[in-house]
Amino acid sequence: MRSSEAGRAAVVRVPVTFAVDRLRADSYSEGMLDLPLLSATMRDCGRKLPRTQSVGGAEDWSDLYYLIDYLAFAMDRAYESQPCRDGCSLCCRDYSIFRVTAAEWATISVFLDEQDEAETAALLERNRATYGAYREQLELVARSWQGEPSLSAINPHLGGLPPVCPALVDDRCTIYGVRPLICRAYGYFAVKVRDQDTLMICKDLGRAFLDSLKDQGLEHAPLPNFEPFDRQVRRLNGAGAIQPLPLWLLERADGHLA
Ligand code: SF4
Numbered sequence: 583m584r585s586s587e588a589g590r591a592a593v594v595r596v597p598v599t600f601a602v603d604r605l606r607a608d609s610y611s612e613g614m615l616d617l618p619l620l621s622a623t624m625r626d627c628g629r630k631l632p633r634t635q636s637v638g639g640a641e642d643w644s645d646l647y648y649l650i651d652y653l654a655f656a657m658d659r660a661y662e663s664q665p666c667r668d669g670c671s672l673c674c675r676d677y678s679i680f681r682v683t684a685a686e687w688a689t690i691s692v693f694l695d696e697q698d699e700a701e702t703a704a705l706l707e708r709n710r711a712t713y714g715a716y717r718e719q720l721e722l723v724a725r726s727w728q729g730e731p732s733l734s735a736i737n738p739h740l741g742g743l744p745p746v747c748p749a750l751v752d753d754r755c756t757i758y759g760v761r762p763l764i765c766r767a768y769g770y771f772a773v774k775v776r777d778q779d780t781l782m783i784c785k786d787l788g789r790a791f792l793d794s795l796k797d798q799g800l801e802h803a804p805l806p807n808f809e810p811f812d813r814q815v816r817r818l819n820g821a822g823a824i825q826p827l828p829l830w831l832l833e834r835a836d837g838h839l840a
Pocket residue numbers: 583585673674677678680747748749750754755756757758761762765
C-alpha cells in the first residue's frame with residue numbers, strides 16, 4: 583500500500599523503509615523483469631519468515647516488517663506494470679477495517695506516544711468522529727476475527743462501517759512507518775478467497791495489472807502468498823487481541839480520558 587509517506591519523516595521506531603532503500607542497489611535494477619530472481623527472493627523470504635521474532639522492533643531480517651517490505655520491494659521492481667504508486671490511497675478508502683494484532687498495535691502505540699502530541703490528538707478525534715458510533719459493531723468484528731482461521735472467510739459484521747481509514751489525511755498515511763502488516767502487503771500479495779488465488783489489490787487498478795501480466799504472457803507469474811505472513815504475525819501475537827484499527831484507537835482515547 584503506497585498511500586503515503588507523509589509519516590515517514592516522523593517515524594521513530596521503525597526505519598524499515600530506509601533499510602530497504604539501502605538494499606535496492608544490491609540486487610535489483612530499475613524496471614527489470616527477472617522472474618527467477620523474484621522466485622529466489624520469495625523462497626529466501628519464505629525460509630527467513632519462521633525465524634522472525636519482532637513486529638517493527640528491529641531493523642534486520644529478524645523483523646517481520648523488514649522481511650515483508652523487502653518482498654514488496656522485490657515485487658515492485660520485478661513487475662513494472664504494478665500500479666500502486668506514492669500518493670494513491672484507493673485501498674485506504676475501501677478496506678479500512680484492516681485487522682491489527684496487539685503486536686502491531688504496540689508498535690503503532692509507541693509511535694503515537696513519541697510523535698507530536700497534537701498529531702496524535704487529531705488522529706484520535708478523527709477516529710472518534712468517524713467510528714465512535716460504530717463501537718459495538720467494531721467489537722463484534724474483533725470477536726469474530728479472534729477465532730477466524732484465515733483471512734479468506736467472509737465476515738458478516740463488516741457491512742455498513744465507514745470505509746475510510748482514520749489514519750488517512752490528504753491521501754497520505756499519517757502512520758506510514760508503523761502501518762500494519764496487511765497495509766504493507768496490499769497490492770503485492772495473493773490470498774485464497776473461496777479456494778481461488780486472489781491478488782490483494784483494489785478493484786480500480788487490479789484488473790488492469792492482471793491484464794497487463796496476461797498481455798506479457800505471464801498468467802502464471804509468481805506472486806507471494808500472504809497467508810504464511812498472517813500465520814506468523816498471529817504466532818508472534820500469541821494470545822493478544824486482533825482488532826480493527828479504529829477500535830484500538832477508540833480504546834486508546836478511552837485511556838486518555840480516564
Ligand atoms: S494505516 Fe490506514 S492510511 Fe495507513 S496505509 Fe493502512 S489503510 Fe492506509
